[in-house]
Amino acid sequence: MIQCCCGMPHDLGRRGLLAMAIAAAVVPARGHAAPASAGPADPAVLDDLVVANHILFDQGVVDGFGHISVRHDKDPNRYLLARSMAPALVAADDIMEFDLDSVPVDPRGRTPYLERFIHGEIYKLRPDVVAIVHSHSPSVIPFADTKIALKPMNHIAGFLGTGAPVFDIRGAGGPATDMLIRNNALGKALAVTLGPHPVALMRGHGSVAVAQSIRHVVFRAVYTEVNARVEAQALAMGGKPEFLNPQEAEAAMKTNDGLVGRPWELWKRHAEAKS
Numbered sequence: 001m002i003q004c005c006c007g008m009p010h011d012l013g014r015r016g017l018l019a020m021a022i023a024a025a026v027v028p029a030r031g032h033a034a035p036a037s038a039g040p041a042d043p044a045v046l047d048d049l050v051v052a053n054h055i056l057f058d059q060g061v062v063d064g065f066g067h068i069s070v071r072h073d074k075d076p077n078r079y080l081l082a083r084s085m086a087p088a089l090v091a092a093d094d095i096m097e098f099d100l101d102s103v104p105v106d107p108r109g110r111t112p113y114l115e116r117f118i119h120g121e122i123y124k125l126r127p128d129v130v131a132i133v134h135s136h137s138p139s140v141i142p143f144a145d146t147k148i149a150l151k152p153m154n155h156i157a158g159f160l161g162t163g164a165p166v167f168d169i170r171g172a173g174g175p176a177t178d179m180l181i182r183n184n185a186l187g188k189a190l191a192v193t194l195g196p197h198p199v200a201l202m203r204g205h206g207s208v209a210v211a212q213s214i215r216h217v218v219f220r221a222v223y224t225e226v227n228a229r230v231e232a233q234a235l236a237m238g239g240k241p242e243f244l245n246p247q248e249a250e251a252a253m254k255t256n257d258g259l260v261g262r263p264w265e266l267w268k269r270h271a272e273a274k275s
């Protein structure tokens with residue numbers, strides 16, 4: 001445990017604290033010029049991002065809250081995320097561009113999500129990540145709050161095989177936050193907790209899922225929620241679940257990574273039929 005400059009002891013370690021200090025230092029001062037745009041994103045990427053917003057609502061991952069972003073296809077130092085609004089209502093014109101400090105490029109009066117720092121800080125630490133979902137999907141929260149480990153119950157959730165670490169905001173934010181990731185320092189602390197994993201849980205809040213594409217991250221966000229539901233059922237039966245072992249989980253994840261297009265097409269048709 002380390003005594004932080006904020007006065008709170010936590011276990012981020014010296015590297016984590018240093019990274020947090022650097023992240024805080026690079027936040028542009030008030031009045032700083034807006035970052036330059038990377039230019040128009042691939043229309044297919046924008047279309048997938050809008051559809052993903054609708055799917056995540058239709059599949060019960062997000063409600064009025066929660067969001068999904070994608071790294072800009074023209075510049076890895078920019079990302080795309082809707083303005084602050086319910087995901088089910090997102091259209092192409094609602095998509096905003098941000099730099100990795102989560103400063104909007106061209107807000108045009110649009111209000112960004114308070115918790116956009118989740119996205120920018122994970123993109124900084126994880127160059128392999130192309131898309132991120134943050135949600136409060138309800139079945140996951142008991143695992144975040146009890147610290148009962150969320151592990152793969154079947155092959156579809158093989159991506160959970162490396163575990164889902166739990167982020168506790170008290171470590172970086174102290175005992176009296178509103179639980180929101182509302183600045184770069186908190187986003188950095190969450191990204192450090194996520195580490196190399198595809199999913200991290202957030203105590204008293206929700207979760208984040210990351211992946212190599214929009215379609216992969218939607219798959220992971222949906223099946224994180226499903227797996228949590230199934231695992232809770234097994235625990236309620238009084239049994240001790242036999243989870244996939246690490247080798248099974250990795251092999252299943254590789255197989256599923258090639259199959260995410262199948263549920264995507266189904267979910268897309270179902271979501272768009274309602275909108």
Ligand SMILES: [Zn+2]
Nearest residue numbers: 115135205206
């Ligand atoms: Zn949230």
